[in-house]
Amino acid sequence: MRAPRGLTIGRLAALSRVNLETIRYYERIGLMPAPDRTEGGHRLYDEAHERRLSFIRRGRELGFGIESIRALLSLAEPDHRSCEEVQPIAASHLHEVRAKLADLARLEAILAETLSRCKGHMSAPSCPVLEMLEAR
Amino acid sequence: MRAPRGLTIGRLAALSRVNLETIRYYERIGLMPAPDRTEGGHRLYDEAHERRLSFIRRGRELGFGIESIRALLSLAEPDHRSCEEVQPIAASHLHEVRAKLADLARLEAILAETLSRCKGHMSAPSCPVLEMLEAR
DNA sequence: CCTGCAACCCGTAGCCACTACGGGATCAAG
DNA sequence: CTTGATCCCGTAGTGGCTACGGGTTGCAGG
Incomplete structure (x- = not known):
């Protein structure tokens, strides 16, 4: 057994x-x-x-x-x-996560705002998204 | 010229x-x-x-x-x-960005909370981060 | 005109963390 | 003993670049 x-x-x-x-x-x-x-x-x-x-x-x-x-x-x-040695690894990772988070939040805000300006003018020749991408 | x-x-x-x-x-x-x-x-x-x-x-x-x-x-x-065709592309991307954002926010919360419980017990044998990874 | 060196050329390999594929071998249930 | 699921291994592909190396071109100063 x-x-x-x-x-x-x-x-x-x-x-x-x-x-x-x-x-x-x-x-x-x-x-x-x-x-x-x-x-x-x-x-x-x-x-x-x-x-x-x-x-x-x-x-x-x-x-x-x-x-x-x-x-x-x-x-x-x-x-x-060793918690002492674990902490810098986790802290550094947290730092990176926060950086990515901030970056994504920025993208999200821009995309959401631009898309909201698209609502309605489906067949219009102008497009807020394209205009942003072409922006100066 | x-x-x-x-x-x-x-x-x-x-x-x-x-x-x-x-x-x-x-x-x-x-x-x-x-x-x-x-x-x-x-x-x-x-x-x-x-x-x-x-x-x-x-x-x-x-x-x-x-x-x-x-x-x-x-x-x-x-x-x-065509703004009409641009919108689904941007909307789908926004959707993905929001998903990643939610995911990162979750990670951030877990990491931050766990790390906060590390403060102080540097030389202790226990470590909240390791305990979380070993969880179960 | 010549020299020197910055800028450019091309193809290939490496990065991260897997995932997929293909063709064959093994395992376990019936 | 057959069948079909599972496993084996090695290699290539993913995305979006970046780096490398060894050679060629462009151009400014002398």
Whole structure:
């Protein structure tokens, strides 16, 4: 009665909500360790892989880049565990997120305002959007 | 006293604030027409090119994709000029911008809140950021 | 006229983070 | 033992550029 260790890549993909091809990609770039294989060569994962992969997915969902996640993963290891070193990574990312946010908000305002001036004059020869793009 | 027609790619780049290599790229993908050349093969542009390139730059700055800009450019031509056809392109883009905006705002809130809980316990063994990534 | 050097030429490869494809091998259920 | 789902691997494509390298052209000063 050995534990049911041996998660196929497909089941790992479903469990961690990461695309199967993406898992292989993470292995290629060294973000996920190469797992054991069956005799026939199929990958076999365990719970530790699942935890690591879910960590990566949550990091990606928060917008961290692969290299930041690599750093965060090593800072999450029991020996190295350091909030002090995690903070600058997260803070720098937050800074970038805020910059993009400000940029997008600007675009949104311009687009919304310009489009609002389009309402109605469907068949008119003038177009606020085109005029903005041609603007001096 | 012929007009000073004949803008080198470098001067066009400076004038339109588009990278020189990007201009060549736009020509390769058919977004910019192939201009005349000097005897030696250097590209020579005119004001029409400058207007088109600036149109493209403004479109890119507003976040439109290359294919949308291609469509907008053709809808900006004197014969085809159609606000009616421009609107769905801009509206669809605005929709995408708003989706990204909402997504980024969500990230920002999570990151900011989590980081705020990091303040102070620099050398503590626990870390709100890591805990969130490991969550479950 | 000649030199020197900035500007230009072209094609290709690299960036990020995947995603898709194709053709073959393996696994597990019936 | 057959079938069909799953998995294998390597490579190429995505978007929108940017960088590189090695060669050619243009033009201003001497």
